Amino acid sequence: MMKVNVCTDKKTYDVVIEQGVLNQAGSIIEKVAPASRYMLIVDEQVATHYLESFLQTFTQTAVHVSVVPSGEQSKSFAQYERLLNDCFEYQLDRSSVIIAFGGGVIGDLAGFVAGTYMRGISFVQVPTTLLAHDSSVGGKVAINLEKGKNMVGLFHQPELVLYDPQLLQTLPEKEWRSGFAEIVKMAFIADRDFLTWLEEEVDSLTSIEGESLVRMIERAVALKARIVQQDEQELGIRGMLNFGHTLGHAIEAELGYGAVTHGEAVLIGMAFALKLSERKHNIDLASDRYIAWFQSLGYTVQIPSSLEITDLLSQMMKDKKARHGTLHYVLLSALGKATIEPITAEELVAELTVEKGGH
Amino acid sequence: MMKVNVCTDKKTYDVVIEQGVLNQAGSIIEKVAPASRYMLIVDEQVATHYLESFLQTFTQTAVHVSVVPSGEQSKSFAQYERLLNDCFEYQLDRSSVIIAFGGGVIGDLAGFVAGTYMRGISFVQVPTTLLAHDSSVGGKVAINLEKGKNMVGLFHQPELVLYDPQLLQTLPEKEWRSGFAEIVKMAFIADRDFLTWLEEEVDSLTSIEGESLVRMIERAVALKARIVQQDEQELGIRGMLNFGHTLGHAIEAELGYGAVTHGEAVLIGMAFALKLSERKHNIDLASDRYIAWFQSLGYTVQIPSSLEITDLLSQMMKDKKARHGTLHYVLLSALGKATIEPITAEELVAELTVEKGGH
Numbered sequence: 001m002m003k004v005n006v007c008t009d010k011k012t013y014d015v016v017i018e019q020g021v022l023n024q025a026g027s028i029i030e031k032v033a034p035a036s037r038y039m040l041i042v043d044e045q046v047a048t049h050y051l052e053s054f055l056q057t058f059t060q061t062a063v064h065v066s067v068v069p070s071g072e073q074s075k076s077f078a079q080y081e082r083l084l085n086d087c088f089e090y091q092l093d094r095s096s097v098i099i100a101f102g103g104g105v106i107g108d109l110a111g112f113v114a115g116t117y118m119r120g121i122s123f124v125q126v127p128t129t130l131l132a133h134d135s136s137v138g139g140k141v142a143i144n145l146e147k148g149k150n151m152v153g154l155f156h157q158p159e160l161v162l163y164d165p166q167l168l169q170t171l172p173e174k175e176w177r178s179g180f181a182e183i184v185k186m187a188f189i190a191d192r193d194f195l196t197w198l199e200e201e202v203d204s205l206t207s208i209e210g211e212s213l214v215r216m217i218e219r220a221v222a223l224k225a226r227i228v229q230q231d232e233q234e235l236g237i238r239g240m241l242n243f244g245h246t247l248g249h250a251i252e253a254e255l256g257y258g259a260v261t262h263g264e265a266v267l268i269g270m271a272f273a274l275k276l277s278e279r280k281h282n283i284d285l286a287s288d289r290y291i292a293w294f295q296s297l298g299y300t301v302q303i304p305s306s307l308e309i310t311d312l313l314s315q316m317m318k319d320k321k322a323r324h325g326t327l328h329y330v331l332l333s334a335l336g337k338a339t340i341e342p343i344t345a346e347e348l349v350a351e352l353t354v355e356k357g358g359h
Numbered sequence: 360m361m362k363v364n365v366c367t368d369k370k371t372y373d374v375v376i377e378q379g380v381l382n383q384a385g386s387i388i389e390k391v392a393p394a395s396r397y398m399l400i401v402d403e404q405v406a407t408h409y410l411e412s413f414l415q416t417f418t419q420t421a422v423h424v425s426v427v428p429s430g431e432q433s434k435s436f437a438q439y440e441r442l443l444n445d446c447f448e449y450q451l452d453r454s455s456v457i458i459a460f461g462g463g464v465i466g467d468l469a470g471f472v473a474g475t476y477m478r479g480i481s482f483v484q485v486p487t488t489l490l491a492h493d494s495s496v497g498g499k500v501a502i503n504l505e506k507g508k509n510m511v512g513l514f515h516q517p518e519l520v521l522y523d524p525q526l527l528q529t530l531p532e533k534e535w536r537s538g539f540a541e542i543v544k545m546a547f548i549a550d551r552d553f554l555t556w557l558e559e560e561v562d563s564l565t566s567i568e569g570e571s572l573v574r575m576i577e578r579a580v581a582l583k584a585r586i587v588q589q590d591e592q593e594l595g596i597r598g599m600l601n602f603g604h605t606l607g608h609a610i611e612a613e614l615g616y617g618a619v620t621h622g623e624a625v626l627i628g629m630a631f632a633l634k635l636s637e638r639k640h641n642i643d644l645a646s647d648r649y650i651a652w653f654q655s656l657g658y659t660v661q662i663p664s665s666l667e668i669t670d671l672l673s674q675m676m677k678d679k680k681a682r683h684g685t686l687h688y689v690l691l692s693a694l695g696k697a698t699i700e701p702i703t704a705e706e707l708v709a710e711l712t713v714e715k716g717g718h
Contacts (some may be wrong), residue, residue: 077440088507091677114477118498121591140478150448153478154513233480266509318450 002218006137006225008157008232015137015161015221017214020229022050022127022164025126026057033159034099034164035125037062039090041083041110043102046128050167054101054126064090068106074255075143075150083113097122097159101180103129103175108153111141115156125161130168130179131263133217136161138228138238140263148318149257155233161299163221165213176205177269177298178263181244183220185270185338190223191242192336199290205297240338243330244270247303254307267294271301276351302355309352313345361577365496365584367516367591374496374520374580376573379628381409381523384485385416392483392518394456396421398449400442400469402461404429405487409526413485414459422458423449423652427465431616434468434502434509435489456481456518462488462534463585463621467512470500477595489527489538490622491562492576495520495595507677508608509617514592522580524572535564537622540603542579544629548602551583551695558649564656592628599697602689606662609674627685630660635710636690644694661714670713672704 004015016028019351029038031248038060044067055063068074092098100110100123107125125136141154168176168181180202187195198216202208208216224241231238248269252260271294274287291301303312316327329343364372375387376608388397397419401410403426414422425445427433451457459469459482473482484495494600501512529533539561546554557575561567567575583600590597606626611619633646650660662671675686688702 077436081436084511085504085506086511088504088677116511116513118510119501119514140480145444145447148446151447151474151477152443156479219671318447 002214004137004218004221004225006157007229008139009339011157011159013158013160015163015225017163017165017218017221018056019166019210019214020164021162022054022057022126022167024057025054025162025164026155026238028162029097029099029124029160030060033097035060035095035122036092037064037092037096038099039063039087039096040065040101041106041108041113042067043070043128044068044098046102046106049102049170056212060346064092068102068109070102070105071104072144072149074105080113080143083109084117087113092121093116094118096122097124099124099126100158101126101128102132103127104132104135107132107135108140109151109206111156111158112143115141115154120156122159123156125158127161127163127227128167129171129175130217131175131182131261131296132184133163133179133221133321134224136163137221137224138241139232144257147253149253163217166219168213169209173205174261175265176208177267178261180205180208180297181263181267181270181299183216184244185241185266186220186223188270188274188332188335189240189303189330189338189359190227190336192334193343194219194223196336199293203296206239218269234254237340239328239340240330243332244268244273246319246327246329247272247312249319250312251303251307252314253343254311255304260304267299268301268303272351273329273331274301274357275355276329277333280331280341281333283334285332303352305356309349309356311349312352316348317345361573363496363577363580363584366478366517367498368593370516372517372648374503374522374584375527376522376524376577376580378525378569378573379523380521381413381416381485381526382443383416384521384523385418387521387683388456388458388483388519389417389419392456392481394419394454394481396423396449396451396455397444398422398451398455399424399458399460400465400472401426402429402465402487403427405461405465409460409487412434423451425537427461427468429461429464429556430510431464431503433464436502437701438468438500439472442468443476446472446476446494451476451480452454452518453477453480455505455584457485458483458485458511459517460485460487462486462490463494464492465490466491467499467501467509470498470515470517471502471512474500474513481518482515484517486520486522488530488534489576490534490541490620491582492522492538493541493583496524496580496583497600503616508595508612522576525598526577527572528568532564532657533620533623535567535625536672539564539567539656540622540626540629540658542575544600544602544625545579545582547629547633547691547694548588548599548697549695553582554694558652562655566647574643577707598687598699599689602633602691602697603627605675605688606631606671608678609671610662610666612671612674619663623658626658627660627662631662631710631714633692634714635688636692639690639700640692642693646693648693664715668715669709672707675707676704 140152218355248266446480
C-alpha cells in the first residue's frame with residue numbers, strides 16, 4: 001500500500017494512496033481511528049454514486065450520515081451550524097470521529113466542524129477529487145465569509161487520509177485541470193525533477209492514469225508534507241505554497257466563487273508569477289514554454305479581460321498574508337525553488353498592466 | 360502590580376489583578392500586545408459605562424469597536440458570524456489584536472472569533488465580572504448550540520488578561536453569587552487553607568473589597584492556572600475544574616440559560632457533589648456547615664423542585680465528559696482534594712432522588 005507519512009507537532013498520520021482502497025475504507029478507518037460513533041459528512045454527488053457501497057465497508061453500525069450540497073457555497077455559516085447541530089443530535093462525544101467524504105469543500109467544512117465540536121474531535125479524510133490531494137495535507141480547515149474565502153478556520157490535522165485514485169476516473173476535465181494546477185505548483189516551488197517528469201509525461205489531462213497517476217499524487221503529497229512539517233502554523237516557508245494563489249484568489253473572488261475552479265485561477269496566477277519572477281530576478285524560467293504547455297492542456301492563462309486591475313489589487317491587499325499595504329509574494333528564483341518577497345501595490349499594478357495587454 | 364503568570368504549551372501570559380488598572384489599559388495592551396489595528400468587542404452595558412474612558416487610554420487610533428448585547432444569548436452563531444464580518448470590514452490582519460471587554464460571555468465569544476479569524480489571531484481579555492476571573496484563565500473559548508452550552512469552540516490562550524477589581528463594585532449581588540461560587544469551587548478541589556480563609560473572611564458577599572478582594576481573586580486565578588498548566592487540553596486532571604458543573608450545567612439547560620446564573624447553578628451542583636462524596640466515600644466533609652454558609656450568603660442550595668430527575672439525567676448524559684452512558688464525576692476525597700470517578704446513571708438517579716426529597 002502506497003503511504004506518505006505526515007509528521008506534525010501534534011500528530012503523525014498516513015496519507016494512503018491506493019487504487020481500490022475505497023473498498024476497504026471502513027475496516028481501515030475502524031482500525032486506525034476507532035470510535036463508538038462515526039459521522040460521515042458527504043458531498044451529495046459523491047453520495048449518489050458511492051454512499052451505499054462505502055457504508056457497507058464498515059462493521060460498526062453507528063455511522064450517521066449528513067449530506068452536504070456540492071459546491072463552494074456549502075462552506076457557509078449555515079452549513080457549519082447545521083452540521084454542528086447534527087453532531088449534537090447524533091450524540092457524538094469526544095471519542096467520536098468525523099469522516100469527510102468528498103472534495104476540498106467537504107474536507108474544509110467537515111474539518112472545521114471536527115476542529116470545533118466540543119473544542120475538537122478526530123476526523124478522517126476521504127478525498128474524491130484531484131484537487132483535494134492538496135487540502136488533505138496540512139490540516140488547514142475553513143469556511144468562507146461572504147466576502148472572503150477561507151477567512152474563518154483553524155489548523156486541525158486528520159487521523160488518516162484515504163485516497164483512491166479510481167474515484168478520479170469519472171471527474172470532469174475541469175476538475176482535472178483544477179487539481180493538476182496544484183500538482184504543477186508543487187513541482188515549480190520545490191522539485192525541478194518532478195517538473196521535468198510532469199512535462200514529459202503529461203500531454204493531456206485525460207491520459208493520466210494507473211501507476212503514473214498514483215506516482216504523481218504521491219510525489220505532490222510528499223512534497224507538501226515535507227513543507228508543512230517544517231512549518232505547521234504557516235509562519236515561514238509554508239507560505240511558498242501560495243505560489244500563484246495571491247492573484248488566483250483575487251480572480252476567484254472577482255469572478256464570483258464557482259465561476260472558475262480554484263486550480264484554474266491559481267494557474268493564471270502561476271503564469272503571472274513566472275513572468276514576474278523572470279523580470280524581477282532577470283532570469284530565464286522558460287515561461288513561454290510552460291505557458292504553451294498549460295494552454296495545450298486546456299488552460300486559460302490570461303487574466304480574464306472583464307476584470308479591472310484596481311479591483312484585483314484591492315482583493316490582493318485583503319489577502320491573509322498582506323501586512324500594511326505590502327504583499328508577501330511568492331516568486332521563483334529558479335525552477336523548483338521559491339522565494340517569498342515583499343511587493344508593493346505599485347509594482348503589482350505595473351506588472352498587471354503589462355500582463356493585461358498594456359491598457 | 361499583582362500578577363499571576365500562566366504558562367501553557369504554546370504561550371506564557373500574565374493575569375494582572377490591580378485596582379484601577381483600567382485607567383492604563385490601553386498603554387499596557389499596546390506594550391504587551393502591540394498591533395497595527397485593534398478590535399474591541401464590548402458588552403453593551405459595559406460600553407455604556409466605560410467605553411469612552413477605556414478608549415482614551417489608547418494612543419493608537421485604530422481601535423474599532425463592536426458592541427454585543429448583554430447575556431448568554433449572544434454566544435450564538437449569529438453574533439459569531441457578525442463579528443467575523445466586522446473583523447473583515449475593519450481589515451484586521453494576522454498581526455491585529457482583538458480585545459474582549461466584558462464578562463464571561465464576551466470573553467468566550469470574542470476568544471472564539473479571535474481563535475478562528477484567519478485561523479487564529481491574538482486576543483486580550485479585560486474581564487468585568489467576578490465570574491469572568493474563571494473563564495479568563497485556561498484558554499477555553501466557545502459559543503452555544505441552541506441545545507448545548509459551550510458545544511462549539513476551541514482552546515485559544517490570550518496574550519494578556521487585565522483585571523480591575525474596581526469594576527466589580529457596581530455588580531449586582533446575583534453576579535457576585537455567580538462569581539464567588541467558582542472561587543469557592545477552586546478552594547474545595549485544590550486548597551483547603553484557602554477554603555478556611557474564605558469561610559472566616561466572607562460572611563456577606565457585599566462586604567468583600569479592597570485587598571481581600573484582590574487577594575481572593577489572585578488565589579483563585581493562581582490555583583486555576585496551576586491546574587491548567589498541567590493539562591492544557593483537558594485530558595486529565597483539568598477535569599476536576601468541573602466540580603459542581605455536571606449537575607450545574609443540567610440545571611442551567613433545563614431552566615433555560617439566563618434563568619439562573621452559571622455560578623448559582625454550579626453551587627447547587629457543589630452542594631450535591633459534597634453530599635454524594637460523603638456518602639460514596641463514607642467520609643465527613645462538614646457538608647451541612649458549608650451548605651448553611653452558602654445559604655447565609657444568599658444562595659439557593661436545593662435542586663429547583665420544578666425540574667424532573669429524568670430530564671436532569673438526560674442533560675447530564677449529554678455532557679462533553681460523558682462516554683458510553685457513564686459520567687466521569689468530580690467528587691472530593693477530602694476538603695481541598697478532588698477525584699474524578701465513573702458514576703452510572705443508576706447511582707445518579709438514586710442520589711438525585713434522595714436530594715430532591717425522596718419523591
